[in-house]
């Protein structure tokens with residue numbers, strides 16, 4: 001889809017509705033994210049943030065309107081999209097090393113039947129270095145803390161050299177070091193032209209790291225530049241009137 005001169009759309013939501021079978025979850029989403037930009041998906045539990053991420057991966061169907069990812073359908077774009085699930089959705093007892101997890105990010109590029117090349121190993125090592133866990137390469141994934149596991153999953157995504165990165169609540173339950181590392185990695189990826197979609201309950205993160213926000217609660221309550229879109233009125237509408245508090249230039253949801 002044509003955008004402002006010199007900017008390429010990474011993600012276009014064009015009056016898109018998404019449903020699980022007959023159950024509509026998201027309706028009439030509308031907005032554009034450009035290359036090298038990050039968008040925060042903000043909304044209460046059950047708002048449909050994870051569902052939108054799944055729709056961007058082509059895992060949940062668009063039943064009306066259109067979702068365009070990297071200039072094509074979510075299915076076709078899949079090769080250039082990396083997804084970081086919530087770390088606690090993976091079995092920590094699975095016997096796999098940190099470096100093996102990160103190398104999984106290369107497999108879409110190298111194919112499952114070929115052995116990783118020296119260049120693949122370099123990409124994986126650089127990704128692990130970028131999230132500050134190079135010295136943990138040989139450790140078993142399950143022995144790491146929740147925040148460290150989240151960083152390893154991010155390294156797996158970075159190793160894939162995606163054009164679009166999808167992060168599902170990456171800051172949930174992670175310590176300050178992991179949060180800082182994830183934010184730095186997001187910034188570095190954006191600098192290389194990668195677009196980022198991040199679902200979060202943390203409005204401060206949206207202010208810090210995201211150019212745009214999409215306010216969601218089954219419907220869209222706003223989509224646009226972060227500061228202009230995160231208004232108390234819109235947040236109140238998104239969160240169904242729950243308590244909000246203004247701290248400096250930030251709006252904090254105190255009850256959800």
Ligand SMILES: Nc1ncnc2c1ncn2[C@@H]1O[C@H](COP(=O)(O)OP(=O)(O)OP(=O)(O)O)[C@@H](O)[C@H]1O
Pocket residue numbers: 020023025043044045046047048049050051052
């Ligand atoms: N596989 C499914 N089949 C039917 N409905 C589903 C399915 N997965 C999720 N839903 C429903 O879709 C709605 C949105 O869920 P979703 O997980 O996308 O919300 P969310 O904003 O990510 O919430 P949270 O912040 O709690 O993770 C919920 O009502 C949920 O019950």
